Amino acid sequence: MLKQTPLNAAHRAAGAKLVDFGGWEMPVSYGSQIEEHHAVRRDAGMFDVSHMLAVDLTGADARAYLRYALANNVDKLTKPGKALYSCLLNPQGGVLDDLIVYFMRDDWFRIVVNAATADKDLAWFDSLAAQRGSAVSIAPRRDLAMVAVQGPHAREKVWQALPGSREASEGLKPFFAAQAGEALIGRTGYTGEDGFEITLPATLAVPLWKALVAAGVRPCGLGARDTLRLEAGMNLYGQDMTERETPLESGLAWTVDLMSARDFVGKAALANPPQRTQVGLVLADKGGVLRSHQKVATAMGAGEVTSGTFSPTLGRSIALARLPAGVTPEARVEVEVRDKKLAARVVKPPFVRNGEVLVKD
């Protein structure tokens, strides 16, 4: 029996094609995932992301606990509402999950984790707190729904749809959140476009969704979510990195604070420079699609595609790949696609930001 979000009936009514995503019944598209992708790059689209889990960490030791638990440094969060993207590591430096943490108050941080890893993360958070005797409460918020509205016109349409939201969120800088009534509005996203992610009580999800549709926001599914995030150079946990990889091998060195004296779980394991690094690939020809696990041949040895797809904005296939360290942008490589060896160009992601192609030929 698949889990359903509060918006399940709305997806069915809109003719969504529903699939199993990490045990949740989610819309992969409502018709054309490519049209949905273009809607986000050009206008405004929205995603039901209620399958993800918000976890409220409260208590006197909240900050100290997170300083130790997370690879990125929550001491960067000094203003209430500020958010940080971080990996959660195990003691071997392997990635348990990637997440966003919001600083709400000195004794309250909110963490948003992936759907498929939520139970694992909660068990890990609990055991770590017990191990350290931390004075923290860890509360999964299964009573909350989440909607991501993304695109150049997204914020404007949210203000039309949600009373009180403009005053609360018009001044928000990227990676900040503010409370608007019962909703928490964050200027964050997984698409490379501007927009908001709105967390609110599950009972308010359907009225919000309907109001956003009325304001001209297009419902978008997981298919478009994947092509958008890949164009934006954003990793997908479980595909671009797992517990078997460190953040340094996954293009996520920028999310690990190794500069301060702070000790954190997995720090010792990250002492050595990685043998493999993550790069972007653009297929040279328009024919064929790069996909996970395809072998990549480079001048420095063999590698592997971690995530691949067709990029609607570029009109050709792109990928993230784990290659031997030392393979640099503009290098030419060969990828085994089905029964052929196709030429690809190494690039530094992102491929697209704010509607603009960054990796021109």
Added chain:
Amino acid sequence: MNVPAELRYTESHEWVRTESDGTITVGITDHAQEALGDLVFIELPEVGRRVEAGEAIAVVESVKAASDVYAPVGGEVAAVNSSVVDAPEKVNADAYANWLYKLKPANAAELAKLLDASGYTKIVGEA
């Protein structure tokens, strides 16, 4: 469900139309395009290629996955529809109006083995 009565079908979701000159026109069904999602790449055979019944003859690739298209009967490729190579989304828009290739069957008797509309409908109804 869109399964035109005048066409014939294969279990691998190709549709077949027999032309007055004895050649057959082949495409993929509406069920197939729906299951695949947005098509981004179509690879068609060379004109003149000889194939056997059931042989993989073309590839349709969507964002989600690549899928082989099969020859419904043995024969020789007589023509291909290059307009869908430049615009694969046409096949999503109308799978029956946008054919993929034409074959000159080696043995017209093989056509009798194809499913009719109700036979194909039963297969996809059970899916």
